[in-house]
Amino acid sequence: MKKKNLVIVESPTKAKTISKILGDNFSVVSSMGHIIDLPQKKLGVNIEKGFEPEYVIIPGKQKALASLKKEAKDKDVIYVATDPDREGEAIGWQLKERVFNKMKNVLRVTFYEITPAAVNEAFKKPRDFDAKMIEAQVGRRVLDRIVGYLLSPLLWKKIARGLSAGRVQSAALRLIIDREREIKNFNPKEYWEIEAELAKAQSNFIAKLDKIDNQKAEIKNKEEAERVCQEAKIEKFIVSQIKKSEKKRYPSAPFITSTMQQDAFNKLKFNANKTMFLAQQLYEGIDIGQDNPVSLITYMRTDSPRVSAEAINEVRDYISLSFGKDCLPEKPNYYKAKKLAQEAHEAIRPTFIARHPESLKSFLSLDQHKLYTLIYNRFLASQMKPAIYAVTSVGIAAGKYLFNASGSTLTFAGFLLAYKNNDGEDDSGNEKTEKNKMPLLKEGEALDLLKIIPSQHFTKPPARYSDSSLIKALDEDGVGRPSTYAPIIYTLILRDYARRIKGYFNPTELGFKVCDLLVEYFPKIVDIKFTALMEEELDEIEEGRLTKLKVLQDFYAPFKESLDFAQKNIKKEVIVSEEICEKCGKQMIIKWGRKGKFLSCSNFPECKFSKSxxxxxxxxxxxxxxxxxxxxxxxxxxxxxxxxxxxxxxxxxxxxxxxxxxxxxxxxxxxxxxxxxxxxx
Ligand SMILES: [Zn+2]
Ligand SMILES: [Zn+2]
Structure with a gap:
């Protein structure tokens, strides 16, 4: 039977998943990602003509293009159902403009989850392409191209051929480099802590020195610590105050891209790229023993924690059935999005809450299952009641010294139950159900001192960035976007500007050189605030408050000035090594080549000796x-x-x-x- 309509998506798995939902009247094909892009070997932007991009068909995509054209023939309507964001919108629009000659029957449909309800609903209201969203995408692409393409030759001139510097990655590199210098220049300061092991009847507990003469205790060296211990030892330890309170611990918001990447790194040790790769598989569809693949999670590139009303109802029913009504808050928990989040987007959550991680174990790879469990538990917990702890904090006076001890007991588990009903990650962290269990005490009561324990410490430098903390910083500084966190990190590693060692980013010598050159000649490109502002302006194109032309013009004029200045002033730097040339006895110098650092004779080109x-x-x-x-x-x-x-x-x-x-x-x-x-x- 001839199918009446064509649906275009970007990947074969997604095509299969959707095909099953739409049924016989639709032929679903994959475009295999972008078909049209800027050329690889030239700038591809006509700066004089309003920064017009000069798109070409990506080499090797001609065949895919021809088959799309063939598929489109005689179809009533062509639906573009690529991912619901700027990239997806742009892929579809390029197809309409360049491949289907602006035919009127090319329409756009978007959905945030590939479920029958969401897909069918979306196909009931196809729309035209969003011109502003596309303008924002083109603006970003052109801006990144201009920076990357015009900056790189300067790096070649000063450091080594083949290097490149991107716009947002350079700002991220700056964070890593600044942190490294902070660590190198850190001056550790000594301080001491004093603990007392106290007992009442048979039970003992630990109390910490808090105040001396009502002032915060600050002990700077061994002599002071020993004196305090001597003096405190001979005092009577008397319970001076008992405070009981209740502490609530609230569940976290359901995942958005940045928080999912952070949590997957912290709990599963997945880097950002791996997390996105797995999330994409879960989103596009997995074979779970039905005829066709089934999509297990909502779209994974999002900055909004919003949850659809249907999903809220579903999860609330599930919670009251599985955990009892007392775990269900009266009203659904509501989580606020960041200022510029695209509110139409949704949090990352399971598409069907009854699809428990345990039931999917045999269909998922180990890593897919771990990530699905993480997403599932986080969403489930996000709609449950807070956990409640009973906290006791006790003040103990010993002469002029005041010690402090506190313990807590979990009295209501609430959302913590979501993390305990399967073998997934436990989110309760360090907070055990009982912490520093304390005996029942009365004010005015005397305690036995068993031991007094001084311990030496030093203030620590900040830690190097990990995938998790770098994404957090990029997010907080307003530099990252759901689609950019993983590529930023990937690029820094690929270019060898930083290496991931035991999970932490260590900048390389090359990274330092590139960053320092940019700081000297292009301070704005590596300025976090400036980059955040650029990102915001690109977002504002999408909102219709700015035009692409204005944003690009405002950026380009000062950038061109820096570029011209750098071109005139940047000189190749020469680093003389300790080594002597084996051939001619002259000093060897360190050079950077495409493949890395090497030693070359300073008498080059007369002497061509070089070595690794x-x-x-x-x-x-x-x-x-x-x-x-x-x-x-x-x-x-x-x-x-x-x-x-x-x-x-x-x-x-x-x-x-x-x-x-x-x-x-x-x-x-x-x-x-x-x-x-x-x-x-
Ligand atoms: Zn030589
Ligand atoms: Zn070898």
Whole structure:
């Protein structure tokens, strides 16, 4: 039977999932992502002509294009059902403009979950393309292209060919670099804490020194600490005050993109890219033993914690059935979106609350299941009552010293139950049901001092950024958007400006160089506030308050000035090394090439001698004898062997060198893997 309508989405799985819902009258095909984009080998923006983009068909997409055209022939209506955001809108609009010659029967449909109800509802009210949303997308694309394309040659001139700098990534790099310098310059300060182990009858507990003569206790060194201990020891420890209170702990809002990425990193150790990859699979559809794939979560790029009325009703019924009415708040919990969040969007939640993680275990990969469980529990908990703790805090006087002890007991579990009904992550964190259990005490009562324990501490520098804390910072500073957090991090790693070591971003020497150059010549590009403002202006194009032309013009004029100044003034820098050229005896200098750092003779081009800078670690391949060298490729950073191409050893990390008892490096052990598989951005 000939199908009457065509539906275009961006991925084959999503096509299958939707196809099942729409039935026989619709043929659903995939565009395989963007078909049209800016050219790869030139700027592709006509700056004089109002920053007009010069789109081309992406090489290799001709076939996909031809088959779309063929599919579209004789169809009554062509529906573009790509993802409900700027990118999705732009993909569809480009198809209408360039492929279907602005035909009137090309319409847009959007939905935030691929469920029968949401999809059918959306197809009842198809609309025209949103011109403002598209203008905002084009504005962002053009702005990023101008910055990336015009900045990169300056990096080549000063540092090394093949480098590049993007707009938002550079601001993120700045955060990482500033933090690294803060850590390096940090001056740890010594301080001491004093604890008393006290007892009443058979039960003992710990109290902490809080005040001395009614002033906050501040003990700076060992001598002071010892004196306090001596003096306190001979005092009577008397209960001076007992305070009982109730503490409520509220559930968190359901996930939006940034909070999902943070939580998945903190609890599952997934980096942002991995989280988005898995979330996309859950969204587009998974085979769960029915005829076609089923979408398990709502759209994963969102900045709004809003939940549809149907989903609220569903989850409230589920809560009162599964946990009892006393866990259900009288009215649904409401969570506020950030100022500029797109209110039409929805929180990330399961599409069907009765689809318990346990019931899907056999259909999901281990990682898919972990992420689904995280999303499921978070949403379920978000509509439950707060947990309640009974908190007792006790003041204990010992002469002029005042000690403090507090304990808490969980009296009502509330939303915590959502985290305990399966083997998913427990969200209760450090707050155990009972903390520092204390005996029943009365004011005026004397306690036995068992032990007094001084301990030395030092103030700590701030931690390096992780995926989680960087996303949090980008979010709070207004620099990140749901679609940009993961690509920002991915790009920084890929360009080897920072490396992820044990989950934390360590900037590389290259990262420092690029950042410092940008700070010197393009302070605005690496300014967080300026970048946040740019992002806000791009959002305002979508709201219709600004035009793309105005935003681009305002940006370009001062940018061009900095660019011209930099072009005149940037000079290649020369770093002289300690090493002497084996061939001619002149000093060697450090140069940066496409593949990384190397030593070159300062007498170049007369003497062409050059050599690699090795890490000093032996290649772990048996009988190789080479040393490992830092390398960069288009796929990111890795270690390779100095005997390449004879030896093809590669690794993301330096193999650990076991030390023999006399301290000499012994046999090295590596974990050789193919370089293609090592991208962890
Ligand atoms: Zn030489
Ligand atoms: Zn080797």
């Amino acid at each position: 800078i090795t890490s000093g670690v032996k290649c772990p391949e048996p009988n190789c004898g080479g040393e490992l060298i830092e390398r960069r490729s288009r796929r990111g950073f890795f270690y390779g062997c100095s005997n390449f191409p004879k030896c093809r050893f590669v690794s993301r990390t330096l193999p650990e060198v076991p030390r023999t008892p006399d301290g000499c490096p012994g046999v090295t052990q590596g974990n050789p893997r193919k370089v293609e598989k090592m991208i962890d951005g």
